[in-house]
Amino acid sequence: MTTTGEVHRAALTGPWWWARRRSAVLDVTLAVVSAVECAKQGTTFARDVGLPFAVGLVFGLLAGATLLVRRRWPIVVVLVAIAVTPAEMGFLLSVVGLYSLAASECPRRITAGLAGMSLVAVLIVSYVRTDQQADAGVVPGEGWVVTFIALTMSLGLTAPPVLLGLYVGARRRLMESLRERADSLERELQLLAERAEERAEWARSEERTRIAREMHDVVAHRVSLMVVHAAALQAVARKDPEKAVRNAALVGDMGRQALSELREMLGVLRTGDGLSAPAAGNERRGRAEPVPLAAVGAAAAAAASRAAGPAPVGEGPCLADLDELVGQSRVAGVVVVLSVEGELRAYAAEVEQTAFRVVQEALTNVHKHAAGAKTYVRLAHRLSEIAMQVENEAPPPVTEGGCGARLPSGGNGLVGMRERVGALGGVFVSGPTDAGGFRVSAVIPCGAA
Template sequence: MTTTGEDHTATLTGPWWWARWRSAVLDGSLALVSAVECAIEGYPFADAAGLPVPAGMVFGAVAGSVLLFRRRWPIAVVLVSIAITPAQMGFLMGLVGLYTLAASEMPRRIIGALAGMSMVGMLIVTYVRAHQGMVRGDLQMVGDWFVPFVSITTSLGMTAPPILLGLYVGARRRLMESLRERADSLERELQLLAERAEERAEWARNEERTRIAREMHDVVAHRVSLMVVHAAALQAVARKDPEKAVKNASLVGDMGRQALTELREMLGVLRTGEGGYGGSSVRLQTVPLAAVGVAAAAAASRAVDEETGDGPCLDDLQELVGQSAAAGMVVDLSVEGDARGYAAAVEQTAYRVVQEALTNVHKHAAGAKTRVRVAHRGAEIAMQVENGPPPEPGAASDARLPSGGNGLVGMKERVLGLGGVFVSGPTDAGGFRVSAVIPAEA
């Protein structure tokens, strides 16, 4: 598993400047070995320098123990190793110090300068020692080429490998830290995306609830309102005009059946799984709202209406107006321009706007003269429903039609959702006007 930056920081539990206890133990062990090495090498150094042997060994042990601070002060460790190179001490400290320096975050120019100083110091010391061996006769069997060869080979062997290895390890460490930071950043982004997806899903659910409530309101409210109007009329004429009462009862039955049919179609849209309601062959596949949002959900609903042919259209406006007229409304329908086919969503929205406007007339202005205008234009379709004041104030309350105040809101949401314009408000004559314009290519 990948360790993120936060987990990596949480593991920094070592003492002082060490990130982990094992790093402290490793540096302590290296420092101990280096101190022992330098103490042993301090014996010939003290003998050659004319110093007491214990003093030379103590000096070597103190110098070698500087390796303990290689992670804290790598430059100081390298400088000490260069300083004791003439005494032929600190070979381990030099190797480890150069490696630590190259693997650290120090600038390359400092690493190069100290590596060059170490190599030159080792080259000079090795050359002098080899030349002294030639003079003493220890190396009489070799040629003059041996001294520079040994000097160059030894200086490069003591300098180049730890520097190259340190540079590689440092680059790899930086790469791992970069990948760790990137993984941490990606994890935070994924968490943020998950939170946004949850918020988007909640928003989509709320929007879908609102859309379903609007659809249910449009489907049921108009039919039920007409049924209540006819029922009130039936009650008024039941004894005076039995023939008209029978006609009104028949209309109430027709309205109820139409309301049930539209409600069944709406429930079919909401069903998922093995097909729609009433044996429809259309199958709705469950789609996560967080992934597609309300637009896809609404598109799925419209697709069902298009395939089943159950959605209302502009051709049904004449029947809609006729139903209102049968309920006692004085309503006139006029169509301007050449009718043509629109997208299902456009025709359904136009139909629902007229339907809800007529429902509001039944509720709030019963008996008022109403005019419905539909205009087919080049790039849009416009509709307007305007009613005058009711002939008898308070007549609408006779049917006792409840009003939830959501009709105008639903009409406006529908029209604006297709990029149209919706305006409603009272007229100067005391009536009410509802106007909407919907783009033909919505």
């Protein structure tokens, strides 16, 4: 099982320059063996050249002990091995030193140069030693045999450790690269997970805002008309019973329409994208199971795409329903003048719904804040946009004893209209007029469907 770079670095608990304790133990063991070998060979060399025994012993111990720093300073180990080659000592020191040098991060030209020096030194010493043995009759053969033996010994002591070191060094660098790449991928995955969580939270927030806006637009207008008719019903109940009956019937019709639209809205919410199928499957199996993460992610993605722009909820209203909308306000006692400019044509569903909702919410505000005021609704079909304006005159003064509708306001109507129009790249402006009324204007870019 592989580990990432952070875990690998956390496992570096060895003393001094060693990464692990077992590496330190291995180097100490190799240094002890090399010191014993060099001490033995050093005493033999001291005896041959007439030096004191202690000099050869100490020299061999010091030379062999340099193997202890092979991981930190491999060049020093190789240079010591080359230096003691004429004394025919340090074979383990030379092999391990060349391997450590080739496996280290040392530049390749330095490795090649030191390896070549070691090869030449071993070749010369081997040739001289073999030639002496051939003269003494220990090694039979002529000159080419001596050369072959010397060349074979030099290559055998130099090439294998260098090649093995190069392979191990390349493999180590590859593993480090893979660890770094794993760390990078892990960080990227973590960032992607955090970003996905933020997007999901943003999508949920946008979806809640959209649902609240839809509920407000669907319910507020009809409920406002119901309150207005209820106030009128209270005022004429005793004076004109027939008109009171008509108003009561209108209130009932509007209440049923509001309930029908609420049921449609709740039905759409219950069968949301990506969640209805798993829920239905769990119900059929007779047990409640959590929704899979994939379904939740799909639902979040769908919510994010819907939140990016207004989407129709069910069979939404269109511009053809404006006459009916204006007629409902007229029945409630508001004088509404509707004027349409330009050639009527079909638009995208979200454009028509947004235009209808703007007019609907503006008329609702008239019922709430300017009951009885004359209102002008203007709709203009232009080449690449559709414009609408709802303007009411100053409301008439309330007479003493008059029964007002007293409609509450949540303050979200204008905000919802601005959000709807802005989501389609349009412009929304609202504010009071000089005459004491109020004007709502919106321009929505569009193309013919």
